[in-house]
Every structure is written in C-alpha cells, then in structure tokens.
Amino acid sequence: MGLVVQKYGGSSVADAEGIKRVAKRIVEAKKNGNQVVVVVSAMGDTTDELIDLAEQVSPMPAGREFDMLLTAGERISMALLAMAIKNLGHEAQSFTGSQAGVITDSVHNKARIIDVTPGRIRESLDKGNIAIVAGFQGVSQDKKDITTLGRGGSDTTAVALAAALDAEVCEIYTDVDGVFTADPRVVKKAKKIDWISFEDMLELAASGSKVLLHRCVEYARRYNIPIHVRSSFSGLQGTWVSSEPIGDKQVEQAIISGVAHDTSEAKITVVGVPDKPGEAAAIFRTIADAEINIDMVVQNVSAASTGLTDISFTLPKTEGRKAIDALERNRSGIGFDSLRYDDQIGKISLVGAGMKTNPGVTASFFEALSDAGVNIELISTSEIRISVVTRKDDVPEAVRAVHTAFGLDSDSDEAVVYGGTGR
Amino acid sequence: MGLVVQKYGGSSVADAEGIKRVAKRIVEAKKNGNQVVVVVSAMGDTTDELIDLAEQVSPMPAGREFDMLLTAGERISMALLAMAIKNLGHEAQSFTGSQAGVITDSVHNKARIIDVTPGRIRESLDKGNIAIVAGFQGVSQDKKDITTLGRGGSDTTAVALAAALDAEVCEIYTDVDGVFTADPRVVKKAKKIDWISFEDMLELAASGSKVLLHRCVEYARRYNIPIHVRSSFSGLQGTWVSSEPIGDKQVEQAIISGVAHDTSEAKITVVGVPDKPGEAAAIFRTIADAEINIDMVVQNVSAASTGLTDISFTLPKTEGRKAIDALERNRSGIGFDSLRYDDQIGKISLVGAGMKTNPGVTASFFEALSDAGVNIELISTSEIRISVVTRKDDVPEAVRAVHTAFGLDSDSDEAVVYGGTGR
Numbered sequence: 001m002g003l004v005v006q007k008y009g010g011s012s013v014a015d016a017e018g019i020k021r022v023a024k025r026i027v028e029a030k031k032n033g034n035q036v037v038v039v040v041s042a043m044g045d046t047t048d049e050l051i052d053l054a055e056q057v058s059p060m061p062a063g064r065e066f067d068m069l070l071t072a073g074e075r076i077s078m079a080l081l082a083m084a085i086k087n088l089g090h091e092a093q094s095f096t097g098s099q100a101g102v103i104t105d106s107v108h109n110k111a112r113i114i115d116v117t118p119g120r121i122r123e124s125l126d127k128g129n130i131a132i133v134a135g136f137q138g139v140s141q142d143k144k145d146i147t148t149l150g151r152g153g154s155d156t157t158a159v160a161l162a163a164a165l166d167a168e169v170c171e172i173y174t175d176v177d178g179v180f181t182a183d184p185r186v187v188k189k190a191k192k193i194d195w196i197s198f199e200d201m202l203e204l205a206a207s208g209s210k211v212l213l214h215r216c217v218e219y220a221r222r223y224n225i226p227i228h229v230r231s232s233f234s235g236l237q238g239t240w241v242s243s244e245p246i247g248d249k250q251v252e253q254a255i256i257s258g259v260a261h262d263t264s265e266a267k268i269t270v271v272g273v274p275d276k277p278g279e280a281a282a283i284f285r286t287i288a289d290a291e292i293n294i295d296m297v298v299q300n301v302s303a304a305s306t307g308l309t310d311i312s313f314t315l316p317k318t319e320g321r322k323a324i325d326a327l328e329r330n331r332s333g334i335g336f337d338s339l340r341y342d343d344q345i346g347k348i349s350l351v352g353a354g355m356k357t358n359p360g361v362t363a364s365f366f367e368a369l370s371d372a373g374v375n376i377e378l379i380s381t382s383e384i385r386i387s388v389v390t391r392k393d394d395v396p397e398a399v400r401a402v403h404t405a406f407g408l409d410s411d412s413d414e415a416v417v418y419g420g421t422g423r
Numbered sequence: 424m425g426l427v428v429q430k431y432g433g434s435s436v437a438d439a440e441g442i443k444r445v446a447k448r449i450v451e452a453k454k455n456g457n458q459v460v461v462v463v464s465a466m467g468d469t470t471d472e473l474i475d476l477a478e479q480v481s482p483m484p485a486g487r488e489f490d491m492l493l494t495a496g497e498r499i500s501m502a503l504l505a506m507a508i509k510n511l512g513h514e515a516q517s518f519t520g521s522q523a524g525v526i527t528d529s530v531h532n533k534a535r536i537i538d539v540t541p542g543r544i545r546e547s548l549d550k551g552n553i554a555i556v557a558g559f560q561g562v563s564q565d566k567k568d569i570t571t572l573g574r575g576g577s578d579t580t581a582v583a584l585a586a587a588l589d590a591e592v593c594e595i596y597t598d599v600d601g602v603f604t605a606d607p608r609v610v611k612k613a614k615k616i617d618w619i620s621f622e623d624m625l626e627l628a629a630s631g632s633k634v635l636l637h638r639c640v641e642y643a644r645r646y647n648i649p650i651h652v653r654s655s656f657s658g659l660q661g662t663w664v665s666s667e668p669i670g671d672k673q674v675e676q677a678i679i680s681g682v683a684h685d686t687s688e689a690k691i692t693v694v695g696v697p698d699k700p701g702e703a704a705a706i707f708r709t710i711a712d713a714e715i716n717i718d719m720v721v722q723n724v725s726a727a728s729t730g731l732t733d734i735s736f737t738l739p740k741t742e743g744r745k746a747i748d749a750l751e752r753n754r755s756g757i758g759f760d761s762l763r764y765d766d767q768i769g770k771i772s773l774v775g776a777g778m779k780t781n782p783g784v785t786a787s788f789f790e791a792l793s794d795a796g797v798n799i800e801l802i803s804t805s806e807i808r809i810s811v812v813t814r815k816d817d818v819p820e821a822v823r824a825v826h827t828a829f830g831l832d833s834d835s836d837e838a839v840v841y842g843g844t845g846r
Contacts, residue, residue: 023480050499053499054502054503056439057442057443057446057504058509062506065502065505065515065517066506068501068502069499075494076473076492080476080488082488082491083481083488083492086485087480087483093488094491144522
C-alpha cells in the first residue's frame, strides 16, 4: 500500500461546494488502496480578510500574533474538510502544523522548517484514517510558538511531510492543469509539460513561473520526492516534477522546457560610481544589510574620461522604496552621483537543460527577440537559463515570439483556466 | 501588585473598533499596577458563521473536528487583541487554551476543565506582558485533542484561570451593566444589583438569567473567586458576585435578589401511568439514558377509580423531540396511555436567601400572580427560590407584577442595552 500526500490550495477549497468536491477526490485516492495525507490551505480569500482585520487594529501587525491570527484560516478549512470526508463514510482527522510535528525556526511570518516529526500522523494513518494537515504553519523549536512559512508555505508543508513519511508522491492540486511551457494567459498555444526535471523547474520558478515556488521544489529535490502538479477541477494527469521520468512513461528530455516571464521587478541604476575596487561591494552590502534580495546585476563599461561607471540591478518592486532609502542613507559611504528607479521593466527567461549541449540556443533566442522588435536592456545567464530585461510593455510579444521560435507552440488552442495557486 | 483576570464576550470584540476599545481598557488595568490576564471570545457572529459552514459540508458535524473548527474563532480575536495592545505600546502575548494549560476531559463540544497548568501564562506575566487567552477551549488530557467547553465556556475559562493564578478578581465584561433584578427587556424598572451571593446567583442562573452561566458561578464559588460582571462599553461598576460583600462597600443582603424567567422550556405530561412503585423511576431512567436534563417534576394525585396518575416534567425545548422518541420507544416497558407535549409554557422564579427567614414570601408571590390574573400550572421550590410554570404569554406581565410586589422597581427608568453575552 502506497502513501500519497495531496495538497489543495485555497481556490480548490474556496467554499462548501469546493470542500465537498475535494473530499470526494481524497476518498477516491483512499479507495485506490493508498494511505492518504492531505495538506490544505485556507479557504479562498480568508487569509486576505484576516490581514485586512489585522491592519484595522494595528498598522504594523507583530510577527508572533500575526502568525497566530493567520493560522486560524487553515484550522477552519482542515476541520471542514475532515467533516466532509466523514460525511462520505470515511474516517478523517485534522491536525494543526504543531500536532503534525512541523518544527520550524522562530522567524515569524517566514519560518523555515527544520524538522518534521509526524508521529501522530503515522498513528492516525495506521488506524486507517485519512490525515488532514494544516498547511503553511508550524511550531517553533525553542519557544513552542505558532509560526507561518510565508508565501507558498502550504506546498512546502506538503513536500516536507512527503519526505518525512517517505511518500511515493506529493500531489499539488491547484486550479491549473499543470506546469505550462509559458503562461497560458499570455501564450494561447502554451502546452502542458508532462515531465520536467527538478533543475529546470527550479529555474522556471526563479524566473517568474508561479505554479510552484522555488523553495518547495528545492525541498523536493533535496529529498527526491516526485511532485505531481495537477488540477483539482479536472481528473487529468498534470505535470510530474522529479529527477527522472516516472514509471512506464517514456518522456524525452526536451531541449527547452519553457519560457517564463516576470513583471514584478524594478531596476535601480546607481549612476556615477567611481570605477575602483570595493565600490560594488559597498553598494551590495548596503542592500544586503537592508535584507533585500536582488536578482540580476550588470555593470557598464566605465567612461575613460570620468573614471565613473553605472551599476544596475533588479529587485522585487515591493522592495524598491526600501532599497532607495538604504542607498541614500549610505550615499557618502558609497560615493555616487544619483539613483535611477525604473519599474516599467519585464524579464523573459528561456529554461532548459538541453541548452548546455546546444550552442545555438542563445543566438536563436536573441534573433527571435530582435525579429519581434524587442530591445534588450540587461542579460543574465546560467548553465540552463538565459534571461533578458526589456520594457514591460514588450513582454507579452517577446514571450510569444520566443515560444514560437523554439517550437513550443501546441497544434491546437487549449482551453485552460489560470489563476492563483493559493498559498 | 494584584492579578486581574478580565473576560470579554463576542459582542465586546465584534469588530476592529470594539477590539481597539477593549485594548484601551486592558491597558488601563495594566497601568493601574495590575498583572492582567485577558480571556476573549470569538468576534461577534464568527461562531455562528463557522457552524453554518460546517452544516453546509456535513449534516452531522463530528465532535473532534467541530471543536477544531470552532476554536479558530478565538484564535482570530485573541491575536487581533494582542496586536491592538502592542499598538498602544504595551507588550501582549496570546495563548490558545492548550498553550494556557487548560486541560479538559475528552467530551468534545462540551468538555469539562479538569486541570489548569498556566506555566506559560505566569512566565509571560513575569516578563511584564499582558497575557491574552482564548476562551471556550482546552486540550484533552489523554488524547491531546482540541476541545471546546460548550455554551458560556469563555466565562468558565476566565474563572478557572483566575482560580489557578490566584487572581484577586475575575472581571466578566459584557454588553450589559451587570446583573439586574429582572430582565430589563421585560421590566423597564429593573435595577442593577451591586452585590449578590454565589448562592443567589446560582439560583438566578438556573432559573433563566443569562448574564452568567450556572457552571461558571459554581466554579467561582468552589474556589472562592469574586466575579465582577460589568459593561465593556461604560466605565461603571457592575455587579459583584462573591461569598461576602467586597472591600469597604457596605451592602446589606437583600431579602429578594431578583426575578428570573425562562421561556426556553417545554412540558411533557405522561398520561395514564399506573400509580405503583417504580413507575416514575422507569420514566426518568428512560430520559436519563437519552442524556436529557430535566428541570421541574410534578406528579398529580392518583384518581382512585382508575389507579392511574399523570406525571409532568419540564425540559429544554431543544430536547423535546428526543425525549418523546425515547419515551415512545420504551412505552411497553414503562406502561402509559399517552404523551402530551406543550411548548407554550414559561417559568417565573423568585430568588433570595432572605426567603428562608421571611415566611410571608411564598404567599406574597402567589398573591402577586393572582392579582395579575396569571394561572399557575406547576410549582417547585428550593430553600432560596420559588418557581412556577405559567402560560408563556403570561410571563412578561407575571414578571413585572412580582418585581413590583417585592419592591424591586427602581425609582427611575434606567436606560440599559441588553443583548447576548457571547460565549
């Protein structure tokens, strides 16, 4: 008998009907002879409503109490789901993150899982129950306080439990049919990917694909847990993410897995930086001390006449204000003329392990962009990814052009529904 | 420095404004030099909304999961309250029932507190924090499952914590100014009671007064914890409930504490019961086996010609169907002709320790009812209470008549707001 971990996002359990539909699907998996552990997110907009309430009572909600508040959301969805399953004649028990043994560090609002001790889950499964676990939450090792894992945390809970319970697969149910070769809202002819390696999935996630978060894929790769991303609305096979193709499915590794894009970043240019050792370090230490993660960095060739250069980097728009403030505060220490802030940029990335052995990929990528009349502002590459920054308005056309140029278009327009994946 | 436990009901924290208002009041108590523990109910209608959701997914929500669901309500209110307090510049930490050490038996939906081990609360108080505790919930001793205490459970949580922490007082904040000599919605001239003994309060609670529940007063009496029932909206002194009047307040024990009424009960009459030993036992064993609590019982004089008698008893209307079914199932075992069910009854009770030494009270009570043209159907008495059952429609007039007859009317019409007390 196999053990399956299933995760359902907020959109799958948005209302009583959704919960009953999901309950049926869970019972099917159980009837197929599996032990079933279910990780569930908060219903629909519950989390946003709770955040809204918190902001009404306090402009800066505090970490510990904010986590206590938000975890009420999963408590509701998991209890309702257990009831709905019992109503179908099967035994189910719900467990908070703490009860499920999800042990984290003490960083409230974005805690990291440091251990999973699922003794109560095992016990419940051995009694023949379906175990329902609250996603997104855990308990801190030192203080025994309730913590949350941050955005996409429920996916991480699911993968971590799958690893601790040595599950055969971690099924991530969402409101799309799987991972696509591009965002179907932008590229109508995007195709569902049947199988993708952990490495390519990590690059897609880092490049703007929203279906799975980087952290969750990283965890799955570390413990070699196959992920099956699929729709909770259709009964279709979705996308398998694993080290090797699973089972009798003969899937050839594609040269290119997909095209990702990201319009959530901004670009900061530090103008008139003295071109001498330690300048870049001073800038990025300032940014790092402000706890801001940056993405791409590029330094222009120095103008010989002035001995000054410009350094540009991209970062999440939400961190823009903080970064500008930090740099301004440290202006004398760093030494620069001015700062330019540009939030009208977009990033397009081409991902695929095959590009390592296909030297023509980079050239074809730039040709496709050029043919579409898209100007490139920054370039960054890894072994299996090429990313460029363009004007934000050029992004949809650029993604479509690249998608077509690499032969990723499907033969027919597929009807896909695309939305958020909950958390 | 004293230790004060404050409890706020759902109506006091119904929205963000309410939470902020309550936070200010808590901070005042802290500024007055007290250590403050706050027990809070779920916001406004949260619990009803959760129950509604549960009924949508399952017609018969199960005990364990139902408790898991409902406890989300306090989790939300307590976290928000802690945030609001921090926003006023004071340190606050929220604790679930489990974290606060509220240990119960395993009877889901109506668990009993069997121990309170408030180690974490003590620790938090010693650090100078205000401790916020989720009312209404605990954790079962044997299975470590989340339990709820049933209706009025938050009051019981507050008193139990007050006892475990050896608090000076347990303040129950609600949306009325205190305990009144009668329900102010029925008797406009009802007066707030300044002080009432545990014994009289127990009788009032048992007779339909909704301000404090019987169980909570019982607990307070056992551990001799003074309760101060007061409004979270006004700053007024409310009603003290204790063994003796507190402090420098010279309060004379009133002969009559108040008039309570209850229209939530029904009457079942078992008609044509053989007048022989064991018959009443058979009836009430049947009712007890169905786990139904009954209130008043009366047996008519047997008719000599038939040797048959009738037995009547009252019980909560909500249990009516179950009682009738249980009796019908056991008709042959008990032996009776028929059952009569009457849910158009009401109960009026006069409560006061003074009636022990004032023999005229019973007579005055019946005279007042007679003068008001109210017919008495059943009578039941204790040492400090007289109760009668009348037609439901007669209740308001009967309560007013008795209130006036015993000199309880205030000189002026008081403006009071009266509503539910949350849970």
